Amino acid sequence: MSLIYHSYSEYYDLVFSDRSFESEIDEILMFSKKAVNEPVFCDMRCGTALHLAELSERGHPVVGVDYSEAMVNLARDRLSDYESATVIQSSDKNVDISPRPNVITNLFSSICHTLSDTGLQAVFHNYWQNLQLGGLLILDMTKLSAVPEILEGVDSGEKYWLRTNVNPVSETIYEFSREYKINTDDEPVTFRDEFTLRYFQPEELASILRETGFEILKIQHTLGDLENRLVIVARAVSETDI
Ligand SMILES: C[S@@+](CC[C@H](N)C(=O)[O-])C[C@H]1O[C@@H](n2cnc3c(N)ncnc32)[C@H](O)[C@@H]1O
DSSP states (O other), X not given: OOOHHHHHHHHHHHHTTTOOHHHHHHHHXXXXXXXOSSOOEEEETOTTOHHHHHHHHTTOOEEEEESOHHHHHHHHHHTTTOTTEEEEESOTTTOOOSSOOSEEEEOTTGGXXXXXXXXXXXXXXXXXXXXXXXXXXXXXXXXXXXXXXXXXXXXXXXXXXXXEEEEXXXXXXXXXXXXXXXXXXXSOEEEEEEEEEEOOOHHHHHHHHHHTTEEEEEEESOBTTBOXXXXXXXXEOOGGGO
């Protein structure tokens, strides 16, 4: 289990503060409302619950799942004003959600933390078991061809400075090393982290999804205002349809 998010969970929102969730959520809601009457969301690998807060604000019941205690604490704080929002600390490979959601999301390249096909099969199998039949799975990640181009380099804002180096280990697996400097009111905080992610050709994920009980509805390369994405929308079908 990766512990990287423990080291900088409290700065996660600051570093990713220029993301616009409204347009992502607009599109996720559009997909969902076409497929189900009243969407009940579960965001797997929810991090600090940025997407779930936007869904809650719009009146939807939500559950978040994340295995990092630090991220879960931040997510619970963020959602504390919403009665129909809960956050479960668990790996998404064995979490059991009750009542069952009819939309599962996995956003912002969180699925890329799972490096092996067998790991992905276990994760998608568990998503299938948790989803109501006919429910939707929406996956969003950076597009493979854009990884070095958009993820390497220096990024900075008023409150932070971040340098990312990307080292390809294979055609789809990349090692990242990052240096952070966070400007606080006192001394700046500096730290580093290293992690490995796998990015995907659309068909790699699509075939594992089909094996685990999903029908692919849509593959596209934007989500709201975000570009250079691989977004897969799939539906849980009955075992006899597989
Ligand atoms: C890149 S962050 C994305 C968070 C969030 N989805 C967002 O859009 O900001 C990835 C998150 O996935 C969580 N994570 C990675 N693998 C996981 C797993 N197998 N089960 C549960 N959480 C996981 C990490 O703890 C981290 O919070």
